[in-house]
Amino acid sequence: MKIVVIHGPNLNLLGEREPDVYGKTTLEGLNQKIKTLCDELSVRVRFFQSNHEGDLIDYIHNFRKSADGIIINPGAFTHYSYALRDAISGVALPTVEVHLSDIHNREEFRKISVIKPVCIHQFFGAGVESYLDGVRYLVRHIQSLR
Numbered sequence: 001m002k003i004v005v006i007h008g009p010n011l012n013l014l015g016e017r018e019p020d021v022y023g024k025t026t027l028e029g030l031n032q033k034i035k036t037l038c039d040e041l042s043v044r045v046r047f048f049q050s051n052h053e054g055d056l057i058d059y060i061h062n063f064r065k066s067a068d069g070i071i072i073n074p075g076a077f078t079h080y081s082y083a084l085r086d087a088i089s090g091v092a093l094p095t096v097e098v099h100l101s102d103i104h105n106r107e108e109f110r111k112i113s114v115i116k117p118v119c120i121h122q123f124f125g126a127g128v129e130s131y132l133d134g135v136r137y138l139v140r141h142i143q144s145l146r
Helices: 027-040 053-062 075-079 082-091 128-145
Strands: 002-007 044-049 069-073 095-099 121-124
Touching: 002 027, 002 053, 002 128, 027 044, 027 128, 053 082, 069 082, 069 128, 095 128, 121 128
Parallel strands: 002 044, 002 069, 069 095, 095 121
Antiparallel strands: none
């Protein structure tokens, strides 16, 4: 099984940017925790981060035939990127949306996700655990399809 983990804009600043909201774990540290879990689950994982919407879309398209599923934290694109939503929908891979913070208890604009309707689940508000819960959920889902 192979999954891709996609980190959207500003996630390259994890550990520096608003640590009271997003935690002190760096992107490298987050990826290492995900990789450790994936190794335990015998899942191959690839990571990608970009601050550019088109790069995220291209990455999703590039793995449409070689990945079994996607974990994505779309960052601010969560709230308005119909292009990213359409890319996820278009590749028809099971996708889990994740967020470190509790997007439903923040600013009004953060409560809306245009991405969620094309995902099989959304995890938020648990910091790094949001990603790990998302990986576990996605792996179980993919296994149930086989």
